[in-house]
Amino acid sequence: MSRIGKAPISIPSGVEVKVNGDTVEVKGPKGSLSQTIANTITVAVEDGTVTVERVNDERENRALHGLTRALLFNMVVGVTEGYSKELTAVGVGYRAALKGKNLELQVGFSHPVNIEAPDGITFEVPEQTKIIVIGIDKQMVGQVAANIRAVRPPEPYKGKGIRYVDEYVRRKAGKAGVSA
Helix, strand or coil: CCCCCCCCCCCCCCCEEEECCCCCEECCEEEEEECCCCCEEEEEEEEEEEEEEEEEEEHHHHHHHHHHHHHHHHHHHHHHCEEEEEEEECCCCCCEEECCEEEEEEECCCCCCCCCCCCCCEEEEECCCCEEEEEEEEEHHHHHHHHHHHHHHCCCCCEEEEEEECCCCCCCCCCCCCCC
């Protein structure tokens, strides 16, 4: 039995979980999310908890059991607290700015890079070099943050680029230099 899959999810007050066939919808104070689940996985909502069960012990169903429970838990946390990822731009002249609800990056190219905010995602720029991606869908927040980082990933020689706040960039020595 999956240790993650068999753990019940407690539903906080103000959150509503509905199961319609193969779709689970979670509504909360920050918004609503829905997820399609496999037909071999059953989701039950009983007295303030959500339980996830599988039909049999086949390999694929065991994997889907824990995955489904984790996705549902992330949805419950998302509609109550939300998710955020922080990035920082390191480099001379590297900066970010908000243009409406979109993000404009100047990261050493001859032109600024504009990133549009998808539905459900907001950007915050408290400092010129700090970017915060906020949303209720954990997967989308992570993907948008990864797309921003991919514009100029950190390079190992000078450490310049866009990186996550808690990311460690392993530095290389560079050229040794010629001594005569």
